[in-house]
Amino acid sequence: GQSLEQPSEVTAVEGAIVQINCTYQTSGFYGLSWYQQHDGGAPTFLSYNALDGLEETGRFSSFLSRSDSYGYLLLQELQMKDSASYFCAVRDPAGNYQLIWGAGTKLIIKP
Amino acid sequence: DTAVSQTPKYLVTQMGNDKSIKCEQNLGHDTMYWYKQDSKKFLKIMFSYNNKELIINETVPNRFSPKSPDKAHLNLHINSLELGDSAVYFCASSPRQEAYNEQFFGPGTRLTVL
Numbered sequence: 001g002q003s004l005e006q007p008s009e010v011t012a013v014e015g016a017i018v019q020i021n022c023t024y025q026t027s028g029f030y031g032l033s034w035y036q037q038h039d040g041g042a043p044t045f046l047s048y049n050a051l052d053g054l055e056e057t058g059r060f061s062s063f064l065s066r067s068d069s070y071g072y073l074l075l076q077e078l079q080m081k082d083s084a085s086y087f088c089a090v091r092d093p094a095g096n097y098q099l100i101w102g103a104g105t106k107l108i109i110k111p
Numbered sequence: 112d113t114a115v116s117q118t119p120k121y122l123v124t125q126m127g128n129d130k131s132i133k134c135e136q137n138l139g140h141d142t143m144y145w146y147k148q149d150s151k152k153f154l155k156i157m158f159s160y161n162n163k164e165l166i167i168n169e170t171v172p173n174r175f176s177p178k179s180p181d182k183a184h185l186n187l188h189i190n191s192l193e194l195g196d197s198a199v200y201f202c203a204s205s206p207r208q209e210a211y212n213e214q215f216f217g218p219g220t221r222l223t224v225l
Binding site for chain 1: 151152153154155156159166167201212213214215216217218219
């Protein structure tokens with residue numbers, strides 16, 4: 001079967017660094033994406049990794065290791081507005097490149 | 112200008128009714144999607160259209176019927192609504208499914224079936 005595993009909830013302190021992990025088992029792989037969703041809002045795209053390594057976009061970075069079927073999202077200098085759910089998703093060429101989604105990680109930030 | 116819009120934002124209805132949700136994107140994208148997000152926040156693709164042609168039809172009851180009159184619109188019609196249909200439905204779009212990584216989501220339609 002196809003599955004993505006990520007922690008259901010992570011708690012961190014404002015100003016700190018937090019890492020949200022994602023491991024995947026899919027029939028095909030064409031890249032790992034990360035989306036952010038605030039309560040009551042829509043998912044919004046954060047980053048995409050097709051190749052191994054680290055991609056940095058401001059305070060957010062995303063990492064991929066294809067040999068380990070693993071990736072993570074790193075959030076630095078946490079702000080209260082970063083409180084949201086974070087989803088990893090794999091593009092599967094075997095399934096018309098549709099996104100296979102993880103169940104999401106709720107990030108709780110404490111002052 | 113709203114990129115991907117959906118109407119209505121909230122929909123409360125009785126079991127057995129038929130309802131429609133409309134979606135429009137003004138981004139010029141070729142591909143549009145319908146997702147269902149349940150109470151546990153799990154996002155599941157339902158349908159995908161590329162230039163008005165159905166390319167993904169996941170295991171969804173026949174009561175759900177998408178319609179794409181043109182590539183900027185993808186509507187979702189649901190017949191004989193059931194309690195289990197209560198969820199948030201998101202429309203999304205992307206330039207070309209196989210080539211583009213980012214999907215742009217509409218604000219969602221929260222459907223409550225009583």
